[in-house]
Each structure stands twice: as C-alpha cells, then as structure tokens.
Amino acid sequence: MSRAFGESNLVVETDPIMAEPVFNRERHIKYFLRCLKTFLPGLYTSNDSNRMLLAFFAVSGLDLLGELYNKTTLEERQGYIEWIYHCQVPSGGFRGFTGTNFGLEKRTITNEAWDPANVPSTFFALVILIILGDDLSRVKRLECLQWLPKMQREDGSFGEVLGPHQKIEGGGDLRFCCFGAGTRYLLRGKDGDNLKEIEDIDVDKLVAFIEACQTYDGGIAEGPFCESHSGHTYCGIGALTFLGRLSDNHKQTALLSPGTEGFESLVKWLAARQTSELGDEEDEDEGNSEPDESQSLPDQFGKIHLEESFHKLANLPTLTTQPIKYAGFNGRCNKYADTCYSFWNTATLAMMDRLQLLDADRNRQYLLEKTQHIVGGFGKSVGEPPDLLHSYFGMVSLAFQGEAGLETVDPVLCASHRAVQHLHTLSWWK
Amino acid sequence: MAGTYASDPEWDSIQPIPLDDGSDSGAMPLATIAYAPEYLEVTSYLRAVMAANEMSERALKLTEDVITMNPAHYTVWIYRAKILFALEKDLTEELEWLNTVSLKYLKNYQIWHHRQVLMTSKEHFPVLPATELDFLMEMFGQDSKNYHVWTYRHWLVRHFKLWDTPRETQDVDTLLTSDVRNNSAWNHRFMLRFGPRGDNEPDAGMPNSNAPPEEKGKLPVVDEDLVDMELEYAKSKIVCAPENRSPWAYARGVFRAAGRSLLEWKEFANAFVAEKLEDGKSVDVEVKSTHALEWLADVHAQEDMSADAVRMLTLLKEKYDPIRKNYWDYRINMVEGHSSQNVQVAASA
Numbered sequence: 068m069s070r071a072f073g074e075s076n077l078v079v080e081t082d083p084i085m086a087e088p089v090f091n092r093e094r095h096i097k098y099f100l101r102c103l104k105t106f107l108p109g110l111y112t113s114n115d116s117n118r119m120l121l122a123f124f125a126v127s128g129l130d131l132l133g134e135l136y137n138k139t140t141l142e143e144r145q146g147y148i149e150w151i152y153h154c155q156v157p158s159g160g161f162r163g164f165t166g167t168n169f170g171l172e173k174r175t176i177t178n179e180a181w182d183p184a185n186v187p188s189t190f191f192a193l194v195i196l197i198i199l200g201d202d203l204s205r206v207k208r209l210e211c212l213q214w215l216p217k218m219q220r221e222d223g224s225f226g227e228v229l230g231p232h233q234k235i236e237g238g239g240d241l242r243f244c245c246f247g248a249g250t251r252y253l254l255r256g257k258d259g260d261n262l263k264e265i266e267d268i269d270v271d272k273l274v275a276f277i278e279a280c281q282t283y284d285g286g287i288a289e290g291p292f293c294e295s296h297s298g299h300t301y302c303g304i305g306a307l308t309f310l311g312r313l314s315d316n317h318k319q320t321a322l323l324s325p326g327t328e329g330f331e332s333l334v335k336w337l338a339a340r341q342t343s344e345l346g347d348e349e350d351e352d353e354g355n356s357e358p359d360e361s362q363s364l365p366d367q368f369g370k371i372h373l374e375e376s377f378h379k380l381a382n383l384p385t386l387t388t389q390p391i392k393y394a395g396f397n398g399r400c401n402k403y404a405d406t407c408y409s410f411w412n413t414a415t416l417a418m419m420d421r422l423q424l425l426d427a428d429r430n431r432q433y434l435l436e437k438t439q440h441i442v443g444g445f446g447k448s449v450g451e452p453p454d455l456l457h458s459y460f461g462m463v464s465l466a467f468q469g470e471a472g473l474e475t476v477d478p479v480l481c482a483s484h485r486a487v488q489h490l491h492t493l494s495w496w497k
Numbered sequence: 498m499a500g501t502y503a504s505d506p507e508w509d510s511i512q513p514i515p516l517d518d519g520s521d522s523g524a525m526p527l528a529t530i531a532y533a534p535e536y537l538e539v540t541s542y543l544r545a546v547m548a549a550n551e552m553s554e555r556a557l558k559l560t561e562d563v564i565t566m567n568p569a570h571y572t573v574w575i576y577r578a579k580i581l582f583a584l585e586k587d588l589t590e591e592l593e594w595l596n597t598v599s600l601k602y603l604k605n606y607q608i609w610h611h612r613q614v615l616m617t618s619k620e621h622f623p624v625l626p627a628t629e630l631d632f633l634m635e636m637f638g639q640d641s642k643n644y645h646v647w648t649y650r651h652w653l654v655r656h657f658k659l660w661d662t663p664r665e666t667q668d669v670d671t672l673l674t675s676d677v678r679n680n681s682a683w684n685h686r687f688m689l690r691f692g693p694r695g696d697n698e699p700d701a702g703m704p705n706s707n708a709p710p711e712e713k714g715k716l717p718v719v720d721e722d723l724v725d726m727e728l729e730y731a732k733s734k735i736v737c738a739p740e741n742r743s744p745w746a747y748a749r750g751v752f753r754a755a756g757r758s759l760l761e762w763k764e765f766a767n768a769f770v771a772e773k774l775e776d777g778k779s780v781d782v783e784v785k786s787t788h789a790l791e792w793l794a795d796v797h798a799q800e801d802m803s804a805d806a807v808r809m810l811t812l813l814k815e816k817y818d819p820i821r822k823n824y825w826d827y828r829i830n831m832v833e834g835h836s837s838q839n840v841q842v843a844a845s846a
Contacts, residue, residue, distance in 0.1 A: 106531040113602075115530060116570050122527035146525025153519035165526070166540055167572055169514045169548040181547035181572050195527075230575045237571065238610050238648075283687055283714065283750025292692050293648050294684040321713075329713070338824035339742065376736050377768045380785045383740070385816040394820045400680035400742050402642065424824045 088435035090465060091443065092132065092472040095458070098443030099128040100138055102455055118164040119154065119188035122147075123195050124459040130198050130483050131462055131474050148201050151192050159210025160184025160250075161192035183228040184211075186218055186237075190246035193253045198486045203493060208254050209265060215251055216268045218243070223272030224290070240289040241280060244273060245302035248309040249480070255313060258495035270310055274320050277303045278329070281322065284400065285332030297340055297398040297411040300333070308418045308479045323419070334421050339400070340412045341426055343391045345437060346403030347449035393437055394429035406438045406445045410460035413467050417478040427468045434461050499534035502542050507555055513541035514548065536566050547576060552583040564598065568605045578614050588621045596632055600639065609645040613652055625657045630664055634671075641672055642681045651688055660689050677734050683743040690727060691716065691754050704754050714753045724755040732765060739769055739786035759795055766792040770809075787817050798832050806832045 103125040114121060126147065129135040135144075154161045154168075156179075162168065163185040174182065189211065196203055218225050220235055225247040227237025237243060251268060279291045280303055286295025287303040307323055321329035395404030396412045409430055416422045438445045438461060444453025445461030463481065466473040474483040480490075490496060502508045516537060518526040539562045546556045560577040563570055581591055592615065599608050616622050636646045659665050666689065672682040691704050704716045731748040735741065752759055769789035773781040784790060794809035807829050814825035 103527070106529050109531045109533055111528075111530045112532060112536055113567050113569055115532075115536075115567050118528040118530070125528060143525060146523065147527055149522065149524035150519050150526050153522065153524045163571065165516060165518045166570075167544070167547075168517055169544040170517065173514070173548045178548050178550050181550075181576060183572065185571065227571060228575075231579060236575050238606060282684065283691075283753065284746040288684075289644070289648055290651075292651050292684075292688045294644065294681050296644065334827075335824075338821050341820050343820060377785065380736070380739055380769070382783045382785060383787065383817055391820060399642070399644075400746065401678040402680075421827075424821075424827055426820045426822065429820060 088432060090435060090470050090472055091439060094441070094443035095462065096129070096132050096134050096138070096443070098440075098453060098458060099125060099132065100134075103129060103139070107455075115166055116163050117188075119161065119185075119191045119195075120163070121455050122151075123191040124455040126195050126198055127482050127486075128455075128459050128462065130486065131459075131466060131476065132472070133474055135198070144199050148196060148199050151196055151199075151201075152205055154188070154192060155205075155207060156182065156184045157207075158184065159207040159212075159214045160186075160189040163188035180229065180231040183230070184214060185228050186225060186243045186250070187227070187246040190249045190253070193250065194480060194482050194486070197253075197490050198482055200489060206254070208495075211250065212254055212262065212265050215247055216266050218247055219268050219273070223269065223274075223276030225273075238289075241277065241287070241299045241302035241306065244277060245305040245309070248273065248306040252309040252313055253490065254495070256493065256495035257497070259313075261495075270314070274307065274310065277306055278320060278322060281329060281333070285334075285336035287322075287333070294399060295336065297337075297396070297408050297415070300337070301411040301415045304333075304415050304418050305479050312479075325420075330419070334416075334419065334424065337412050337416050337419075337421070338424050340396045340398070340408065341394050341430070342397050342404050343394045343429075344397075344403055345393060345395060345433070345449050347437070391429065393433040394426055395433035395437070396430070403448065404433060405448050406434065406457040406464075407447070407460040409434055409464035413464050414478040414481070417467055422467060431465065431468060431470070434465060499538045501535070502538055508542065511542060511545045511549075513538070514544040515541050533566075539563055539566065543573065547572070552580050554584070556580055557584070557586070561594075565601075568598065568602045569607060571607065574607045574611045578611060581615070582618075588615050588618070589626070591615060592626070592629075596635075599636060603636075603640055603643060604645075606645045609649045613649060616653070616656070625653065625659070629653070630668065634668060637672060641676060641679050644681070647681045647685060650685065654689065655692075658694070660692065660694060665689050673734065677737050678741050678743060680743045683747050687747060687750055690723065691750075714750070715756045716754045719755050721755070724751060724757070727751045728762075735786075739789065742788060745788040745792070758799070759792060760799060762792060763796045766796070782812060784812065784817055787813060790817065794828070794832075803832050 102121075107121070111121070126135065129138060139147075151161070154163075154165060156162055157171065157174065158179065161184055162182060167182040169178075169182060193203070193206065196206070214229075217229060217233065218235060220226060220239060222239070224239040224241075225243035226235035226239065227243050230236035247268065255262060255267075276291075277287070280287045280289070280293075280299070282288050282292070282295045284295055286297070287300040288295050289299045293299075304322065307320055311319070311323060321327040322333060324330050395406070396408035397404055398408040398411060413422060413425055413430070416425060434445065437449045438447070438451070438457070440446055440453040442453065444455075444458035446453050447457045451457075462470075462473060463476050466476045467478070474485060476482065477484055477487045480487055502511075502513070518524070518529070520526060539559065542559055543563050546553075546559060557577065557580045560573050560580070563573045564577070567573075580586075581588065592612070595608060595612055599605075599612075602608060633646060633650055636643055640646075654660060654665065666686070669682050669686045669689070672679050673686075676682075693704070704714060705712055708715075728748060728751055731744040731751065734744040735748075748762070749759070752761070766786075766789040769784065769786040770793060771783040771785075772779045773783065790809045790813050794806045794813075797803070797806035797809065810825050810829045810832065814822050814829070818825065
C-alpha cells in the first residue's frame, strides 16, 4: 500500500509551487527520545494518572521509528521493564501510575481499593512489555484473567477499576470495553483449553453492548444514545476485532460484516469524517461553530415558499473553482480536523479492511504541512505545540499509508507488527 | 506551597508516604513528570490517608487540593465520594463546588462521572434539582459540544424521565438556533424523540437495537404525526444551511425509525439540484447540497434506476466532494457491480 494509493490528485499536480512535504524523521526521533529519557514538563501533571499511556507512546513511538533498539541500551530496556512490573498490583493487573502505591507492607484487604489495577493501563503495560521484548513470565496472568470478568457490568460494558466492596467504578464507556477485550486477547491467546477453570468475560453481552452504541448516523458513541465519536468508534471496533481474532466459531457481528446496514453505514460515517475544515482561519472563534453558509433564511420552513428559498441558496463550488489541498479528520460531525482523528478513523477503516477509501494524499499533506512541528512531534491542530498523544497518533496514521521511515503497524494493538510477532512467540500463543 | 501540610498541626498525626517510583529497586521510571513540590507533598498525604481508610473533614479538604492539581486522578474521586456519603455531607454544596471545578477543567470526564454518582442517590436527589439544567446551559455557553456534559445530560433524561419536559426541547432549540451545525444537540433531540424509555428496556443508540438487523433502528410503534413533525423540523434547518450534514443524517434516522421510504423526500432533494436543459437535454447541473445528491442517488437506486444513481454519485466524486473520491467509487461499484442485496444496503446506508 503506497502513500498514493495509485491515483495522484489533480490539485497537487497542477500546483507548481507545491514542494513535496517531508516526514522529518530525525526530528521525531529526537522528540521521542526526549520524552523517553528526560522529564516531561510539569504541564503533564494533570495526566499523571495516565503515565502508563504516556509511557506507551514514548516507547512505541521510538519503536515505530525503528530506533528503540538502537537508541536505548539493554540496561535501559531492562530498567523500563522493571518499572512496568513495579506497576503490577499484587492481585493481578497494573496500576496506571505509581502515585497510588502506598507500599506492599501497608496494603490490606480494606485499603487495596485505593490502589487498584486499571483496565486501560493493564493493556498498555502488557503491550509495552511486549515491545520491549519481555516474555511476560512475571505477569500474574491467571490473576489478571480472573480479574477481567469482575470488571464487566450487567449490561456487558466494562468499568475502569474495582472500588471498595468490589464495586465497578468509572464510566461505562467503550474505552474500557476495548482494553478489557484487548487484555483478554493478549493473555488468553490460543490457550483456551488450559483456561477452562478460569471464568471468562461474557462475550455475547459485550458484543450486544457495543452494537447498542451505534447511532442513527452510523457512527458509534461512548454509550447508548450518546453522540457518535471516532475515538469510541475505534474502541468499539477494536473490541470486536480482539474478540473476533480469538474465536473460530463465533457468529460475525453485523458491525464487522460487509454488506450489512450496520457495516456500510459505519463505513459511510467514517469516510464523512475526512474534512478540509481545519479551524485555522484567522477570524474564527476558537472551538465554537464551524465556518458557515448564510443562515439568513427564515427558520420556519413551513411558512415560506419552497421555490423562493431555494433560489436564494448559493451554488456549491466545484473542484475546479476551489481546489482542496489539505484534508485531515474530525472526530464528530461538524467539528474541525485534529491530528489524533487521522488515527482513530483510519485505524478503524483499516480494521474493517476499508483503508483504501480515504484520501491518503490530502491526509498526508495535512499532517506533514499543518500539524507536524518544527521541533519534532505533532500538535493537536494547526499551530499547536507537540504533545505525546498527537505525536504518536500522527505517526501511526502516516504509517498506515506506508510512509517511508516508519514500521508497519497493527491497527488494533496499535503497535508495530514486529512487536505483534513477538507476542505470538509466547507459550500461550503457540 | 510545599510544606503546607508538613507544617500544619492538623496533619501532625499523619506520616506521609513518599512516591515510590521504583528507582530504588532497579527500575528506570517511564514518563517521568517534573512535578511541582506541592503536588509531591499533597499526594504523599493522600496515600497516607487512603492507606488508613480515613473518612474525615481534613481528608475531604485534601482531595480538593489533589483534584485542582490533577483532576484526572481516578481513585481520588471515588475516595472523595465515599467520604461525602460517610460524613453525610450536604451534596448540594458539593454540586456548587463541582460547578466551579467543571468550568475550570472543561475537558475532564471524571468530574461528570462524580456528578452522576452523587445524582444517583435517590435519597438526596429524589427529583431533578431546580438549577441543574441552568448550569448545564452555562457549560454549553463555554462549549456547546462538550461531550461529557452531553453524556451526563442523556443520563439525566433517562434517570429523571425528562423526555417530554418542555425544557429539554427548548434547550435543544436554543442551541440549534445559535448553531444549526451542533450535532450534539441534534443527537440529543433524536434521543428525546426516539430513545428507549422503559425501566427494563436497555439503553441503545437506535430504537429496537438488539433486534435482528432488518428490524434494528425501527420503532415497534410509530407515531406518524411525531415523525412528520420531525421531518418538517429537519427540512426547516436544512434550508438554512444545505451543506450541514447533521439534519440530513437526522432525517435518515427518522425515516428508518418510522420504517418509511427515502422516496418521500425525492422532490425536496431534487430542489437542491437544478438541471440546465437545452432542447430538453440536461447539459449542466447546479448543485446546492452534496447531501441532496447522495439522497437522490439512494432514491434512484431504490427505484432500480442505477444509471441515474451512478450519475449523482459521479457528480459527487468528480465535482463536488473530491476528498471522498474513493468512497464514491466504492458506492458506484455497489450500485453497478454487486448483488442486488448490496445495492439495497448501499441505498439505505
């Protein structure tokens, strides 16, 4: 799959002053090395509880650039692995940061709820270990698999942590469903026969919950009847993909079956997320409504003469009257483009085997010319400083399009294929 | 300021627990943050009171300090809620405090989850507090598409059964009048009109969600007057801004919920597509809405006029929506090449 998907686009070819944009690999290596080996600025304090996720971005970012094993020593990688295990809680699973840990000697049955394993962090901890080449032999695998069903609610969804009295805490959103299913995938492998004694999650209920999150416009929302959102759409399809990869005889859900209404309306919704509205025009109000057509027409449709009102509407510009050079992705209908949505949408299309439907050239132009930062990394949107999340997701979106200088990426594990191959060498995957 | 706790007699009895990032046991910590000394101090006291399971006024005050520095801390909120209930605190006061925190950290989701945890207490909130919706509108004044606030509002509607209260529709109308492209408001309207209401009926993004695919999205019982009203509402908003995707999607959802055909809007969609005729032959097309073109493509496909459907999709692909060139090709392939089953799917998608 090349970055051009074949057809070059007309606009780019007819623009003589357009220089070919460049993926500034050396700068990105420096950026990720800095994030890996030096302190992140104090601004990240509000993300302290997400340190495992930040660690994933830093380690995996360098891995995607093909430099993890060149730019770090064996001792460093061993030290990173030790830190991940330092985040494992005694009862199985991983905490999201060391800040909740009050020490093994003080931990009791009555206070352990304040230092719980965290569902997304457990997934990311495991993936980091795999990227670093660890064999997961010190992972409390069975305990972790036993903990997962305790995180599932009656409606099929997953929570974030177990609180006091084993109560499932945290929102009921699809992020937790995805990483619950992901952790199950990583640790169950092909070992189903040996795990018969271990209670599994309720797969059918989880599938039903995800299906209930699809909205009338085809996208998937955080929970039933919320607004469709690309991040949650990724998580929903990610969870279904994890479940599907482990089951030989499960009936395929509609959301993953080409030709069904569920599948095709989701494809349409994902394709509709690509947008040339970048929010970078100078006179626009930050974050509020998008550039608008005239709204001078009367609101009460019933009271006006149809024909008259249609005459007043402007004709749309065509490709030849208004060339479009950049097109990123938004995460919801009528929002501006944002670097991370170039990932959430294209990764979902990749899992659905529909990646070829996006406009790869214009996405590349957007990422490289509009949000790639001069010091390395990517910002959230035009003119923003780089941060770890957007830097990582900007690169992954480019990697899906075959950008030179990046490893290929598995869309559901969100890590390099090299790392996935290592996963599959572990004993329960053979 | 660091040292605030260490020098405070109120905290004398507590031995703070410093951060153990694993360096002493040979770990090389990842994603290290240049913490402010105050943050390190306050979190060291938090660990100590949590380890002791302390339910006290001072611990409550401490959580407030932690939250203002790190509102995404996932256990401090659970701990705070537990203290509030243990000390039988006035939850209305807590809501007032939450209001100020919410306006400061607009993007935080834990705040809204905490609010939901409090509001779930039937004992404290048997009915919707009078000022609750005003505060939500104040939040929408900051960001009318704030996802967490909308999620919370959906929950409120279901919890207090507010579907038919005039206030819900009024607020949606106000927001759509100030920004007709507010897709969050459109989504809320759909939930008010067509969302599940039964106590034992699971929540779902579409009516009849767990039914077989052909029934999914369709209401078991249809109020045709309501459906007509909603379709007129969508039309009135479409003519304000024909390229606005939200009301077109809304209308498709309504047609599907009612089990009615997109053909009903053929004439309406046609009004956005003016054919220039010479000697009775179409020589050019003037288009006022790409979504009308797509609607017509679907209508033609349903009428088995695939050549006309392809002509609409080709206009999108070549002239009006070039970003989605590959997608429109995909749709053309479905109309032209694939089995009739797939054509049907494409038409209703």
